Amino acid sequence: MSKQEISQAMRHSLVLYLREDAFPSRGWTANVTSELLQPYQNIETGQFELGKFQAQYQNWVYYSIGVSGVTVPAQITASPTQTQSYINYPRGMVAFTQQPYPTTVTATYSYYIVNVIDGFPDLDNIESLQLPAVSVDLGPIRRNPLQIGGGFFVNRTFDLDVFARNDSERDQIVEVLDNALSYNFQILDFELADYPLNFNGDRKSTYSKSIGSTSGVVATAYVKEFSVQPIRIADAIKKMQHRALVTIDVQVTR
DSSP states (O other), X not given: OOHHHHHHHHHHHHHHIIIIIITGGGTOEEEEEEEEOEEEEOXXXXXXXXXXXXXXXXXXXXXXXXXXXXXXXXXXXXXXXXOOXXXXXXXXXXXXXXXXXXSEEEEEEEEESSEEEESSOOGGGGGGOOSSEEXXXXXXXXXXXXXXXXXXXXXXXXXXXXXXXXXXXXXXXXXXXXXXXXXXXXXEOHHHHOOXXXXXXXXXXXXXXXXHTTTTEEEEEEEEEEEEEEEOOTTOOGGGSEEEEEEEEEEEEO
């Protein structure tokens, strides 16, 4: 893999590791049973979209890592009876395209308590951000030659911004990150492991961490440095009041 491909795979692998493994394996999932879904309103246009229904919580669990009691895939019941066209797991939204549309839809699902997102959240839609959340953003790359064999180190800095509902929750999330990133994480070859979701947010049946944990691993990323800085901004809006910036330095040898 090229330098650029390693960097991209490293970022995607870190997001998936935190979302699917680090937090769920430490109890950060929740279950909802037979929730009556509401008509879906597009946050960008403000318009309600026919045939779509929204749950109270977003970030539904789409991949099971063996945590007991987790509902995957989500169980949907519609009246009149109809099978959904797709489920948008990140948005917690269920879509039907066959008319007449159902009048009532219920869902039994599990959701990730910590909303791990790729990139800093959109400040124009910050009120729609489900807390608590951790955003993963990129820092600079440094490449140093090895003494033997002509290889190189790929060094990448990641900024993990923590957004919480209170300071205690923020500190708990930082502790999970500190524990989960004490050593290393695997960088996946997504041509083998595939990506977990398709273009409309539904699960891909081809996605498998069992593949990724064997031949699909292209490298191991070693966490060399871990630092935390609380962020306090005067007069910050509510969703920006309980924050911390976690910075990690990661190294891959090629």
